[in-house]
Amino acid sequence: MSTFREHKSIVDRSAADRVRHKKKIEKAIKESIKDVIADESIIGQNGKKKIRIPVKGIKEYRFVYGNNEKNQQVGSGGRHNIKRGQKISQKRAQKQPNAGPGNEDGEEKYDVEITLEELAEYLFADLELPELEKKRFRYVSDDSLKRKGYRFEGIRPRLSKKETLKRKIRRKKKAIALGAYDPDSDERFPFHKNDLKYHYMKPKPKENTAAVVFFVMDVSGSMTTQKKYIARSYFFILYQFLRHKYDTIEVVFISHTVNAKRVSEDEFFKRISVGGTMMSSALEVEIDTITKEYHPDSWNIYTFYAGDGENWSDDNKKTINLLNSLKENNQMIVYAEINENRIHPEEEEDVPDWTSPAFVAWKTEQPDSIWTLCVPLLDNRFKRVLLTKPAHIWATFKKIFGAKE
Amino acid sequence: MSDWTIDELGSWDDKIGEIARNFGLNWFDIDYEIIDYHEMIGAMSYTGLPTHYRHWSFGKAYERTHTLYNAGATGLPYEMIINSNPSISYLMAENQMYIHILTMAHCVGHSDFFKNNRMFFDTSPELIIPRFKAAAKYVKELIEDPSIGIGEVEAIIDACHSIKYQIPRYPGIKRRSNEELKQIYAQKMLEDAIGEYDDFDLHKIPLERDYNIMAFISEHGRNLNEWQRNLMSIVEESSHYFIPQALTKVMNEGWAVLMHEKIAKELNLPDKYYIPFIKLHNQVVRSHLGRVNPYHLGYNIFKKIEERDGFEACLLAREVHNDVTFLRTYLDEEMCHDLNLFSYSYKKSKDHISIDETSDNEGWEKVRDSLINTVGLNSIPTIYVEELLKDHTLILRHEHDGRDLDMQYAKKVFEYIQDLWGDEIQLFTVLEGELWEF
Numbered sequence: 001m002s003t004f005r006e007h008k009s010i011v012d013r014s015a016a017d018r019v020r021h022k023k024k025i026e027k028a029i030k031e032s033i034k035d036v037i038a039d040e041s042i043i044g045q046n047g048k049k050k051i052r053i054p055v056k057g058i059k060e061y062r063f064v065y066g067n068n069e070k071n072q073q074v075g076s077g078g079r080h081n082i083k084r085g086q087k088i089s090q091k092r093a094q095k096q097p098n099a100g101p102g103n104e105d106g107e108e109k110y111d112v113e114i115t116l117e118e119l120a121e122y123l124f125a126d127l128e129l130p131e132l133e134k135k136r137f138r139y140v141s142d143d144s145l146k147r148k149g150y151r152f153e154g155i156r157p158r159l160s161k162k163e164t165l166k167r168k169i170r171r172k173k174k175a176i177a178l179g180a181y182d183p184d185s186d187e188r189f190p191f192h193k194n195d196l197k198y199h200y201m202k203p204k205p206k207e208n209t210a211a212v213v214f215f216v217m218d219v220s221g222s223m224t225t226q227k228k229y230i231a232r233s234y235f236f237i238l239y240q241f242l243r244h245k246y247d248t249i250e251v252v253f254i255s256h257t258v259n260a261k262r263v264s265e266d267e268f269f270k271r272i273s274v275g276g277t278m279m280s281s282a283l284e285v286e287i288d289t290i291t292k293e294y295h296p297d298s299w300n301i302y303t304f305y306a307g308d309g310e311n312w313s314d315d316n317k318k319t320i321n322l323l324n325s326l327k328e329n330n331q332m333i334v335y336a337e338i339n340e341n342r343i344h345p346e347e348e349e350d351v352p353d354w355t356s357p358a359f360v361a362w363k364t365e366q367p368d369s370i371w372t373l374c375v376p377l378l379d380n381r382f383k384r385v386l387l388t389k390p391a392h393i394w395a396t397f398k399k400i401f402g403a404k405e
Numbered sequence: 406m407s408d409w410t411i412d413e414l415g416s417w418d419d420k421i422g423e424i425a426r427n428f429g430l431n432w433f434d435i436d437y438e439i440i441d442y443h444e445m446i447g448a449m450s451y452t453g454l455p456t457h458y459r460h461w462s463f464g465k466a467y468e469r470t471h472t473l474y475n476a477g478a479t480g481l482p483y484e485m486i487i488n489s490n491p492s493i494s495y496l497m498a499e500n501q502m503y504i505h506i507l508t509m510a511h512c513v514g515h516s517d518f519f520k521n522n523r524m525f526f527d528t529s530p531e532l533i534i535p536r537f538k539a540a541a542k543y544v545k546e547l548i549e550d551p552s553i554g555i556g557e558v559e560a561i562i563d564a565c566h567s568i569k570y571q572i573p574r575y576p577g578i579k580r581r582s583n584e585e586l587k588q589i590y591a592q593k594m595l596e597d598a599i600g601e602y603d604d605f606d607l608h609k610i611p612l613e614r615d616y617n618i619m620a621f622i623s624e625h626g627r628n629l630n631e632w633q634r635n636l637m638s639i640v641e642e643s644s645h646y647f648i649p650q651a652l653t654k655v656m657n658e659g660w661a662v663l664m665h666e667k668i669a670k671e672l673n674l675p676d677k678y679y680i681p682f683i684k685l686h687n688q689v690v691r692s693h694l695g696r697v698n699p700y701h702l703g704y705n706i707f708k709k710i711e712e713r714d715g716f717e718a719c720l721l722a723r724e725v726h727n728d729v730t731f732l733r734t735y736l737d738e739e740m741c742h743d744l745n746l747f748s749y750s751y752k753k754s755k756d757h758i759s760i761d762e763t764s765d766n767e768g769w770e771k772v773r774d775s776l777i778n779t780v781g782l783n784s785i786p787t788i789y790v791e792e793l794l795k796d797h798t799l800i801l802r803h804e805h806d807g808r809d810l811d812m813q814y815a816k817k818v819f820e821y822i823q824d825l826w827g828d829e830i831q832l833f834t835v836l837e838g839e840l841w842e843f
Contacts, residue, residue, distance in 0.1 A: 002418045002509075003491075004411050006439045006498075014447045017464030020555070024461060060462055061567050061818050063786040063803075066811035067751035068837075072761055074776040075695040077745035082763055088695065088749060089758040 024058045120244040128245070128401060147199045154198025163197035171195065211300040211331075212250040213242055214286050215268065218307030220257040220277040227338045231306040232269055234336060234393050238304055239265075241401070252289055256282035258312075262289065278315045279307065279370065283322040296329035306336040306387075309371050320373045327382055334400055335384040337371055409502040411439075417506050417672075424671045425513045429720055430664065432516035433530065434491035437509070445485070445497045446470050452647070453485045455493060456537050458544035458639060460562050484661075486512045488519035488650070490530035503678040507665055507685055510672075514664030518657050521724045524649040527577035533646065540639045547632055561633050564821040565640035571618040571789075572644050574652070574782045580620050586612040615790040617641070618801070618822065625793055628827025637825070651781040652727045659703015660723050662690055663711075666704075692744065697776065705744065706735045728780045732773065741769040748775040778808075786810055788832070799826050803834035810834050819843045 065071045150163050172189050175181035181189055215235050219228065242249050253268035254260055257275035260282035286303065294301060303326060311319060327333055374384055385396045414437070425432070438455075440448065450466035451457040486494040494512045496505055519525050544562075548555045573580070581589070590612050594602040615621045619641045623634045650657070669682055692701045710719050722731065741764035748761045748771065762768035762775070777783065787804040794800065801822070803810060815834070823830050832843040 002415075002422070002435045002437060004414055004418075004437045004439065004496075006411065012443070012447070014450055014464060014467045017450075017459055017461050018467055019464070020459075020461035020559075021464030021468065058461075058465060059817075060465075061814050061821065062570065063568075063788055063818055064811045064814050065784070065786055065808045066814075067753070068809045069750045069752060069761075070807035070809070072748040072750045072775040073779055074697055074746055074748050074772060076692040076697060076701070077747050077763075078692055078694045080694070080745070082745065082747050082760055084760055084763060084768070086760045087757050088760060 021058065028058065120240050124241050124244050146202055148202040149200045150197045151200045152194075152197060154200070158199040158201065160197050160199050164191070164195050167195040167197060168192070210248065210250075210298060211246065211302065212252060212294045213238075214252045214254060214289075214301070214303040215239070216254045216256070216260075216282045216286065216303060216305040217268065218257075218277055218279065218282075218305075219255045219271060219273040220307075220310075221274040222277060222310045223308050223338075227308050228272075230338050230387050230390060230393070231336075233390060234306055234387060234396075235304070236269065237393060237397060241397075250294075252286075254282050254285050254289075256285075260285045277307065277311050279305075279311045280315050280318040280322055283319065283326060287322065287326065290329065301330045303330050303333040304336070305334065306338060309337040309339045309369060311370055313368055316368050316370055316373055319370060320377075323374065323377060323382075327377060330381065332380075333382050335370070335374060335382070336387055336396070337384065338387045339371075340388045407498065407501070409505060413502065414496070414505055414509070417502075418509050420672055421506070421510050421513060421668055424668050425510075425517070425664070428664070428667065428716070430513060430517040432492070432513055432520055433489075435486075435509075435512055435516055436491050436493050437496050437512075438493065439496045439498050441498050445495060448485050448495050453487045453493070453495070454534075454537050455487070456534065456541050458537075458541045458562075458643075459548065460566070461559065462566065484508050484511050484515075486515045487533070488516075488525060488528060488530055489533040490520075492516040492519065492530075493534075501681075503674075503682045504685065506672070506674070506678060507669070507682055510665035510668040511661045513668070514661035515657060517664070518653070518660050518723055522649070522653060522656070522727075523725055524576055524652050524727050528646065528649060536642065540643070543635065543639065547636070553632065558636065560824065561636045562640060564825050565619060565637055567818045567821040568618045568788075569640055569644045570782060570785045571616065571787070572620075572641060572648070573616045574648065574787075576645075576649050576652075580615075580617050582624060583610055583612070610793040611790055616787065618788065618790060619644075621790045622799075622822075622825050625799075626826055627797065629825070648782070652729075654781055655699045655703040655706075655728045656723065656726060656731050657703070658700045659705075659707050660719075662686070662700050662704040663707045663719070697746070702744065705740065706731065709740060710735060729777055729783070732777050732780065736773050736776070738764070738766070738769045741772055746772050746776065748772045778806075791833075796829070798829040798831060801830060801832045803832070805835040809836050812836065816843065 150160055168189070168191055171192065171194075172181065172183075175189070176183055181187075215238070217231055217235065223231070239251065242251065251265070253263050253265060255263050255268055255271060255273070256277075256279070257273050258278045258281060262285060263271060282305075290296065290301060323333065323335075371384065374382070378384065383400060385399065387393060387396060418437075446467055448455075449470055450463045457463065484494070486492055492512065492515070494508070494516075496508060500508075519528075519530065544558065547553045547558045587607060590602070590605065590607060594605060594607070597603075610625065611621065619637050623629065623637045623641075629637075666686060669679070669686075674682060690698070690701050690704045692698055707719050707722070710722055722735070726734065745764065746769075747763045748768075749758055750761055751758050762771045764772050786808070788801055789804065790799065791802045792800040799822075815832070819830070819832050822832075834841050834843075
């Protein structure tokens with residue numbers, strides 16, 4: 001005898017497992033992001049543009065046979081005329097193409113489409129501007145609501161499950177004490193309207209600590225296209241990060257050759273120049289700007305510099321002195337050098353710990369380069385980082401902003 | 406939109422039942438659940454079981470099935486049946502009447518197979534659902550236990566899943582603990598009149614190759630606590646459940662197709678059902694170029710048996726065989742040739758795939774043997790526990806049959822086993838003719 005049952009399921013039982021799987025995919029996205037991050041296609045895009053990220057599927061590993069001549073598979077030739085030795089595919093055989101439980105996975109790839117905003121969310125969720133201090137001057141933005149206490153009336157989404165349950169438990173205990181309810185009976189002790197409590201949302205004027213960030217970039221002739229590209233990618237990601245995290249942050253763009261000037265965001269990312277390099281010129285512009293517009297008592301100041309380290313040697317001393325005085329009123333200075341000569345071939349895969357003063361560059365070092373001269377400045381407020389290929393950007397980033405992983 | 410009612414389903418089911426009984430089929434009662442598309446995908450991701458322990462891999466299965474279906478890469482699932490008693494089967498509400506008729510006739514075939522095939526004798530179909538239910542509940546409790554949580558639960562299940570097929574591949578073999586084996590061999594030594602056991606070391610562990618890695622680790626592992634052992638036996642038990650199915654995929658599908666076709670012929674279906682029914686049937690049994698469609702293969706072999714020896718012979722075959730013996734007994738030269746089967750492999754030196762053997766007079770037996778090597782569990786390498794050393798190093802060995810392991814996968818599994826075992830392990834295999842140790 002067969003039975004037929006139309007069943008209306010209320011719970012989607014695969015939901016939880018799908019969420020877990022999605023989390024794993026997201027983790028994979030985060031891991032592939034360092035490859036995507038400096039991709040030509042995302043630099044200079046606005047937030048709404050969709051980016052495709054290829055993500056490797058989450059594999060389920062088991063013992064399987066590899067691709068080898070003894071691992072013969074069988075197929076049907078249909079009506080085709082087939083011969084021994086006939087080549088049927090250039091591609092590698094898929095893992096276990098036919099047999100029962102053996103065919104669960106092969107190489108799987110998901111193409112995940114996300115917007116730059118979502119990408120920023122993935123990237124920057126755990127990162128913070130370090131050493132941010134409360135300064136006198138504060139922005140006030142009034143758009144935030146803050147939970148503050150409970151009320152008996154409210155809208156459904158603000159129901160406090162915890163408070164509601166507490167009240168119900170209290171009432172139940174009372175009922176048991178009074179003998180009105182027998183806890184051993186099968187009868188349910190239902191919620192009552194009076195149990196419901198809601199979060200009260202109070203508009204809270206949000207205080208933001210003011211911060212200004214200086215982006216300083218070397219655009220001189222020795223910065224090759226590839227170096228500029230890395231520098232721009234680095235700044236672009238930085239910029240996205242700041243915009244994503246802080247509503248009220250000011251960014252000052254300075255580009256320099258032997259002279260420096262303040263430029264617009266657009267110019268900063270697109271301008272191409274030629275000429276020699278005097279890093280001090282840019283720092284002077286910065287100091288000037290700080291003096292005039294951003295008093296260190298009121299502002300958290302950050303400086304991000306990127307260049308190839310080929311500064312005029314006559315300018316090095318002056319530069320270091322300026323850096324030293326800038327350090328006094330900066331929350332943090334990050335000196336990024338884009339210099340492929342500095343990475344040891346064996347270190348290619350890993351990002352060496354440049355923050356350590358013991359880190360020695362492998363290139364025959366000029367003792368008076370900025371890279372060497374800035375060693376005495378190194379501490380948690382002054383960092384130097386090395387970027388030689390796009391993949392380093394993200395690793396560097398996490399180092400500076402302290403991702404917890 | 407649908408062209409059917411539950412009453413109609415019932416009356417067609419009555420007719421199907423009557424015809425099937427006349428053919429001599431004997432099946433479990435079937436409970437049909439009528440579910441929508443998403444529930445169907447859900448049921449498929451949990452291998453049909455109405456209750457199953459939680460794991461992200463089922464979420465992945467859901468997404469994959471859903472994606473494949475959206476991309477039109479897979480036909481509509483028209484059947485899903487569990488070998489419980491009563492059998493549980495799903496009908497997708499969106500389907501039309503003729504598909505339901507085909508599904509119901511098909512499911513009678515499956516249920517009959519479950520009830521009669523020897524591979525299933527030890528499955529206790531009455532207990533399947535309660536067992537999975539208890540397992541699901543237990544896993545849920547572990548996940549919700551604040552001192553354990555989902556991360557730790559997943560770590561164990563991930564690791565167990567990597568060796569879920571490393572269990573004995575024949576149903577009904579009870580695993581003996583080390584103590585039980587010791588007694589057996591001590592007895593053998595006692596009765597040994599010809600000196601066969603003179604050099605036998607009764608203190609070696611295990612005394613026989615142990616093909617059940619999960620159970621061995623659970624029995625001898627020093628680094629597992631109770632809930633971890635329980636979790637391991639949950640995965641192991643669900644593996645045991647799938648063994649008979651994996652051993653009979655070709656036969657089981659072939660049998661169900663044969664039966665739905667035979668039943669349909671007797672049903673006197675009106676043309677509006679019969680014509681699309683036959684179309685769907687042909688779709689199901691078509692050969693897949695370059696692959697083996699188990700429906701196609703199994704169906705054709707049963708057809709051949711019926712032609713040659715009559716339907717009684719089919720009934721007998723469905724009872725006594727598994728895929729390996731089925732193919733060995735019935736897949737002959739003529740059939741290999743008719744199905745135009747060929748074997749192929751990847752040639753490393755040329756970086757391409759080419760055909761090795763075709764089903765002519767000289768090649769068909771090799772093609773058949775290659776096919777047998779890849780059906781069901783034969784497509785999965787066998788790794789067994791060879792020895793547990795005094796310092797608690799676990800020695801595992803791959804039963805190499807000419808086919809090398811995929812080393813990248815093997816390395817990951819090795820790490821999983823190490824996680825479970827907690828002490829040193831060694832895994833030996835053969836790679837390109839040379840002994841290889843992980």
